[in-house]
Amino acid sequence: GENVEQHPSTLSVQEGDSAVIKCTYSDSASNYFPWYKQELGKGPQLIIDIRSNVGEKKDQRIAVTLNKTAKHFSLHITETQPEDSAVYFCAARVSGYALNFGKGTSLLVTP
Amino acid sequence: SAVISQKPSRDICQRGTSLTIQCQVDSQVTMMFWYRQQPGQSLTLIATANQGSEATYESGFVIDKFPISRPNLTFSTLTVSNMSPEDSSIYLCSSPGADQETQYFGPGTRLLVL
Numbered sequence: 001g002e003n004v005e006q007h008p009s010t011l012s013v014q015e016g017d018s019a020v021i022k023c024t025y026s027d028s029a030s031n032y033f034p035w036y037k038q039e040l041g042k043g044p045q046l047i048i049d050i051r052s053n054v055g056e057k058k059d060q061r062i063a064v065t066l067n068k069t070a071k072h073f074s075l076h077i078t079e080t081q082p083e084d085s086a087v088y089f090c091a092a093r094v095s096g097y098a099l100n101f102g103k104g105t106s107l108l109v110t111p
Numbered sequence: 112s113a114v115i116s117q118k119p120s121r122d123i124c125q126r127g128t129s130l131t132i133q134c135q136v137d138s139q140v141t142m143m144f145w146y147r148q149q150p151g152q153s154l155t156l157i158a159t160a161n162q163g164s165e166a167t168y169e170s171g172f173v174i175d176k177f178p179i180s181r182p183n184l185t186f187s188t189l190t191v192s193n194m195s196p197e198d199s200s201i202y203l204c205s206s207p208g209a210d211q212e213t214q215y216f217g218p219g220t221r222l223l224v225l
Contacts, residue, residue, distance in 0.1 A: 093214070
């Protein structure tokens with residue numbers, strides 16, 4: 001089955017800096033790669049996703065890149081703010097199947 | 112997007128009892144998913160619930176422990192049976208949105224078993 005690895009497990013940045021979280025996946029048939037933000041006491045919130053026919057996608061301060069050949073994808077957050085502090089999960093999915101998740105990255109943005 | 116609600120939002124239960132969690136989606140979807148998130152951990156798939164057929168369980172999860180109902184295209188329930196403290200987790204319902212691809216999660220049910 002699909003195996004998703006996520007790094008780093010914890011990340012601390014200063015407000016205004018950029019943060020990058022990286023994930024790799026094992027199943028070359030995976031074609032959907034979402035990123036979720038989970039704040040304490042809440043369910044995972046979809047922040048951005050990318051499909052396998054696209055190499056990069058941006059939404060304001062958030063971007064995701066996908067390298068299908070290398071089977072890895074990354075989340076980039078620019079101009080970080082304290083409210084970006086949360087746990088971020090990457091996931092990968094083959095069409096018609098369930099998401100497989102990475103272990104999560106705890107991001108702390110310090111003022 | 113999809114709006115997913117879950118009930119209850121949290122509960123404290125005694126060991127040996129059962130709890131049924133409800134999940135409601137604001138659009139008709141073929142597949143719904145149930146995940147467990149143990150404290151400080153990632154999400155683990157329990158089962159996939161398709162309307163009109165038996166749920167498909169992942170390795171380590173069995174129907175007797177986690178029976179699932181899927182009576183229609185917008186609703187599902189997960190029961191945690193004969194609970195023990197090891198069942199203390201967040202239980203999350205998930206489904207695709209109207210495009211049948213983008214996947215969303217409910218707010219979760221926080222379960223504590225004493």
